[in-house]
Amino acid sequence: MFKKILIANRGEIALRVIRAASELGIRPVAIYTEPDENSLHVQKAAEAYSVGGIKGYLDMERILAVAQAHSIEAIHPGYGFLAENAEFARLCQQNGIQFIGPTATAIETMGDKVLAKKSLAEAGVKVITGSDGVLWDEAEACLIAEKIGYPVLVKAAAGGGGRGMRVAYNEDELIKGFRAATSEAKAAFGNGAIYLEKFLENPRHVEIQILADNYGKVIYLGERECSIQRRHQKLLEEAPSPAVTEELRRQMGKVAVKAAKAVGYTGAGTLEFLLDKRQQFYFMEMNTRIQVEHAVTELVTGIDLVKEQIRVAAGEPLRYRQEDVKIRGWAIECRLNAEDPCRDFMPSPGTITDYHQPGGFGLRVDSIAHSGYTILPYYDSMIGKLIAWGENRDEAINRMYRTLDEFTIGGIATTIPFHKTVLQHPAFRAGDIDTDFIARYGIIGLISQKVPVDDDGSSNYRTFRLKINDLYWEVDVADC
Numbered sequence: 001m002f003k004k005i006l007i008a009n010r011g012e013i014a015l016r017v018i019r020a021a022s023e024l025g026i027r028p029v030a031i032y033t034e035p036d037e038n039s040l041h042v043q044k045a046a047e048a049y050s051v052g053g054i055k056g057y058l059d060m061e062r063i064l065a066v067a068q069a070h071s072i073e074a075i076h077p078g079y080g081f082l083a084e085n086a087e088f089a090r091l092c093q094q095n096g097i098q099f100i101g102p103t104a105t106a107i108e109t110m111g112d113k114v115l116a117k118k119s120l121a122e123a124g125v126k127v128i129t130g131s132d133g134v135l136w137d138e139a140e141a142c143l144i145a146e147k148i149g150y151p152v153l154v155k156a157a158a159g160g161g162g163r164g165m166r167v168a169y170n171e172d173e174l175i176k177g178f179r180a181a182t183s184e185a186k187a188a189f190g191n192g193a194i195y196l197e198k199f200l201e202n203p204r205h206v207e208i209q210i211l212a213d214n215y216g217k218v219i220y221l222g223e224r225e226c227s228i229q230r231r232h233q234k235l236l237e238e239a240p241s242p243a244v245t246e247e248l249r250r251q252m253g254k255v256a257v258k259a260a261k262a263v264g265y266t267g268a269g270t271l272e273f274l275l276d277k278r279q280q281f282y283f284m285e286m287n288t289r290i291q292v293e294h295a296v297t298e299l300v301t302g303i304d305l306v307k308e309q310i311r312v313a314a315g316e317p318l319r320y321r322q323e324d325v326k327i328r329g330w331a332i333e334c335r336l337n338a339e340d341p342c343r344d345f346m347p348s349p350g351t352i353t354d355y356h357q358p359g360g361f362g363l364r365v366d367s368i369a370h371s372g373y374t375i376l377p378y379y380d381s382m383i384g385k386l387i388a389w390g391e392n393r394d395e396a397i398n399r400m401y402r403t404l405d406e407f408t409i410g411g412i413a414t415t416i417p418f419h420k421t422v423l424q425h426p427a428f429r430a431g432d433i434d435t436d437f438i439a440r441y442g443i444i445g446l447i448s449q450k451v452p453v454d455d456d457g458s459s460n461y462r463t464f465r466l467k468i469n470d471l472y473w474e475v476d477v478a479d480c
Contacts, residue, residue, distance in 0.1 A: 001314050002026050002073045005100070007045070008063050009078030012366045012384050013290070014041035017076045020306040031066060033057060035376050040368035054378045057081045058190060060088050067097055074098035074313055076306075080380065083289040084111040084158065085190070100313040101267050102288050109263045110286040112157050114195045120259050120283045127283045128274065130197030138178050141196055142171050148198050154178055155285075156185035157193035164188065165232040167199055197284075202434045203274040205229065206241050206281065208256040209297045210269050211308055213318040218260045220253035221301050222327050224293055226272075227433045228422060230345055235415065236422060237293035238332045239300050242393060242431030243275060252281055259286070268294070268309045292335065292385070295364060299331035299389045329389055330396040334404065336367070336383045338375040340413035341447050349377040354410030358403040362389040362396075375412060383414065393431070397423055417447045 006029040007017045014030060018041060021028040030045030033056040042048040049066045051059055058081055067075060075092055077083040083101070090104035101107070110116045114134055117127045129148050134157050135141045145152045145168070154177045156164025164185035166177030178194060186192035205226045212218040225241035226234045240249070256271040270291050273281040294305045303320065312318070339345040355371040367384020369375075375383060388403055390396030401423045404416050421443055422428050428437070438444065 001316075002098070002310070004029060004070075004072055005074045005076055005310070006031065006063075006067050006070075006072045007041070007076050007078065008057065009076075009081055009083075010036055010039065010041060010057060010379065011382070012368050013078040013080075013292075015044060015368050016366055017078060017306055018044050020304065020310065021076075024307060024310060026310070029070060029072060031056070031063060035378060040370070040373075060085075060091055064091060064095055064097070068095060072097060074100050074310075076100040076310070077289065079287075079289050079292055080188075084287070086111060098313050100309055102265050102269065106263045106265050107288045110259075110265065110269070111288040112193075113155060113285045114157050114193075116286050117197075117283065119262060123258060123262055125255055125259065125283050126281070128197045128200065131195045134193040134195055135178075136194070138175050141178050141194070142174060144196050145171070145174055148196070150174075151199040151201070152196050153199040154181045155195055155197065156181055156189065156191070157195050158185065158189045158191040163233075164194070200274050200276065200282070202436045202440075203276050204241070204243055204434050205234075205272065205284075206244060206252070206275045207270050207272040207291075208252050209291070209294070209305070210256050210260050210265070210271065211303075211305070211312070211318060211320070212260050212265045212267065212269070213312050214266050214315060215317050216261070217318050218257045218265070219318065219320060219322045219325060220256050221297050221303060221305075221325055223249055223252060224270075224291075224296055225433070226293065227435050228428075228437055229435055230438055234293065235335050235337075236333065236419060237296055238330065238393075238396070239296040240327055240330070242433075243279075245279075248279060248281075255281075255283070259283075267312050268305050292382075293333050295366060295385060295387045296331035296333045299364065299387060300327050300329055301325055302328070329391050330393045331387060331389045332396045332400045333385055333387045334400060334419040335385055335415065336407075336409070336419075337415045338381045338383055338412050339415055341415055341418035341444060342413075344444070345415070346413075347377065347381045348413035349375045349381070350412045351375075352383075352409060352411050354408055356406075356408040358386075358406035360399070360403065362399055363387070363403055364389075369409070383409065394429075397429065418443065421447050 004027040007014045018028040027046045030048040031051045032042045051062045082088040086104040086107040089099040092099040121127045131144050151169045154166040164181045166181050168174035168177045182192040207224050209221040223241050224239045226237045228236040270287045272284045275281045338348045340348050351374045357365050364387040369383045388400035
């Protein structure tokens with residue numbers, strides 16, 4: 001086992017890896033940029049070193065220099081930033097440092113969405129129709145869109161987290177979307193490669209978690225339902241999916257295992273599928289890293305995915321057989337973002353003035369937030385993740401709603417009101433969801449965020465305090 005690993009990331013995922021490493025007896029080392037100098041992940045690591053300015057988490061040369069200077073044996077990339085960067089994985093290996101994730105070749109094949117679709121199509125897996133390769137020219141994109149038919153989805157080949165994605169219903173939208181997606185992908189991943197695929201309207205987004213070791217053993221750990229999204233970014237996930245039967249789970253799992261074996265995949269990975277009304281599933285892409293929503297799988301299987309990632313990278317064989325994987329109960333995760341759902345999820349960076357985490361049985365909070373913590377405008381707006389477990393879906397939903405009701409985050413707008421609105425909706429309660437859920441049911445118009453502003457009226461919250469005859473009155477303003 002490793003004695004010392006570096007976490008090449010920030011925020012809650014950095015803290016998550018620090019915790020796992022510490023429990024394994026490994027000395028965790030953090031890196032940080034100048035704005036993150038006082039972040040909780042820096043405080044909780046055994047050692048922490050600066051990687052410079054805002055873009056430091058993408059600076060491969062500087063991160064590797066830190067690793068070499070401080071006797072680092074392995075690097076965990078978390079998610080985002082360099083997590084799916086094949087060049088970084090290759091550089092780690094060339095410098096004698098173990099990359100905690102798949103090989104560079106596997107990342108290139110499965111992390112590149114075009115190559116992944118081609119590989120799985122050749123293996124007989126159903127994939128969504130699209131371009132045969134990366135597109136660099138808008139005119140070529142328009143020709144392919146005419147061939148496969150609108151609407152189409154413009155996607156970053158090296159993307160993830162909803163970045164570098166645009167839906168186009170006509171040529172004008174395609175040209176604008178192509179340019180925007182290219183620019184966004186370059187900024188987020190350092191790779192502006194774009195491809196097209198047919199946009200399936202109103203499907204479910206269902207993904208399969210896999211684990212693979214270095215000895216050819218691959219298992220799947222059930223599915224996650226990730227259909228509650230805005231702008232192709234997940235907001236609420238659950239495991240298992242209310243739409244997946246035991247037989248369908250087995251079929252999807254077999255496909256996921258087959259795909260992983262085909263490219264010699266190692267570590268934790270996720271294959272994402274679109275599921276239509278006829279229970280037909282189509283491969284969309286693979287995330288060659290730990291997922292933001294990995295916690296729901298952990299709660300229903302009892303398997304610590306981050307620890308297993310580290311063990312596999314250290315050369316240990318998988319400790320589980322497929323028959324050992326049992327789905328117990330139900331788990332739901334709500335991503336708590338510093339965004340205003342009443343204003344089209346506009347980012348709401350700023351300092352948290354009041355923070356109180358909920359508690360109780362079956363609850364997990366993954367966050368580095370606290371009172372006085374500042375949500376920076378330079379990085380992802382996620383404050384943390386709230387995960388609730390129940391013996392069944394109804395109990396998990398009720399527990400999550402109760403927990404959200406207890407959560408206090410003052411000073412900034414958050415997605416808590418959004419999640420409470422979704423959880424109360426009868427269609428969600430019935431499991432009748434798909435990727436168009438938010439728009440179809442007008443969820444944004446149903447939200448009423450009721451949190452007080454500062455006395456000087458400087459905040460943009462929904463409830464204002466008025467002083468009348470020496471008494472304070474709270475007045476709700478329905479501007480959503």
